[in-house]
Amino acid sequence: MDFTRILPEECLCLIISLTSPADACRSAMVCPALRSAADSDAVWEKFLPCDYKSIILESSSSATLVSMGKKELYFCLFSLPILIQNDTMSFQLEKWSGKKCYMLGARELTIIWGDTPSYWTWTSQPDSRFPEVAELRFVWWLEVKGTIETRNLSPNTKYAAYLVFKLKSSGATGFKDRPVGLNVSVNGIASSQARRVSLDYEDEPRHVRERGDGWMEVEMGEFLNEYGDDGTVDFILKEIEGYVKRGLIIEGIELRPKDVGS
Structure with a gap:
């Protein structure tokens, strides 16, 4: 018996919305009778974060985003990050799960002596998603910190934090064979997995990797956002x-769900 001919579309939408974005796409492809339900706003709104409206309203492209159908919006948000918080942060969805991804741009970070031009300069890079990145001119003491509230992240999700950076091809000093400290702390409690890693790719090819956008990244640590309550992650x-x-050129610190996939 073909249940797609018996159940009303509202029931089909509810069933599909309890699966995953990948399953909804498969349903639309393999069963023409399910296509209308699988592509409906009722299904895809369930895959979007519950606060997606307030997030996209912070973007300069909000007028375009709010006019989209929910499936189109979902595909847009995993395809390209949108800038929020006056272009100092970016937001994106993880493709297969719909979980939230953020990048704290350099302007959203606390950089010791970051406003002292003799130590750091603020410049633009054509391959950066942000209007400005921070370029290190000269320091003895290097310290960069980012903070995000756990309620902004997807609950019950393991996240990893990544420093997104470049080392200038000429003029980079003090990083070859010299590891830096990287750490993540939740509510002031430092992770037991604090690490020291060289930012030079030739030193750490297992830890430093080239991204598809032309930048490099290194994992700073991971944490479980168990409930998403009013906590903070540093x-x-x-x-x-x-x-x-x-x-050293810093684009930002990116937070992505870990161990997710199709």
């Missing part, structure tokens, strides 16, 4: 050994 890059460091 991400820290620190190197305070007494030697000169220069040539």
Whole structure:
């Protein structure tokens, strides 16, 4: 018996909405009778974060985004990040799960001496999603910190934090064979997995990797956002050994769900 001919579309929508975005797409492809339900706004709104409306209203492209159908919006949000918080943060969906991804741009980070032009400069990069990135000119003490509230992240989700950066091809000093400290803390409790990693790819090919957007990334640590209540997560890059460091370009710190896929 073909249940698609018996159940009303509202029931089909409810059933499909209890699966996943990938399953909804498969349903639309393999069963023409389910296509209308599988592509409906009622289904795809369930896959969007419950606060998606307030998030996209922070974007300069909000007028375009709010006019989209829910499936189109979902595909748009995993295909390209949107800028929010006056273009200092970006938001994106993880493709297969619909969980939230954020990047804290350099302007959203606390950079020690970041407003001192002799130590750091703020410049634009054609391959950056943000209007400005931070370029290290000269410091002895390197410390960068980012913070996000756990309620902004997807609950019951393991996240990893990544420093997104470049080392200038000429003029980078103090990073070759010299690891930096990377750590993640939740509600002030530092992770037991604090790490020291060189940002030079030749030193750490297992940890430093090239992204598809032309930047490099290194994992800072991971954490479980169990409930998404009113807590905070801090991400820290620190190197305070007494030697000169220069040539590091920071785009931001990205948070992505870990261990998800099709």
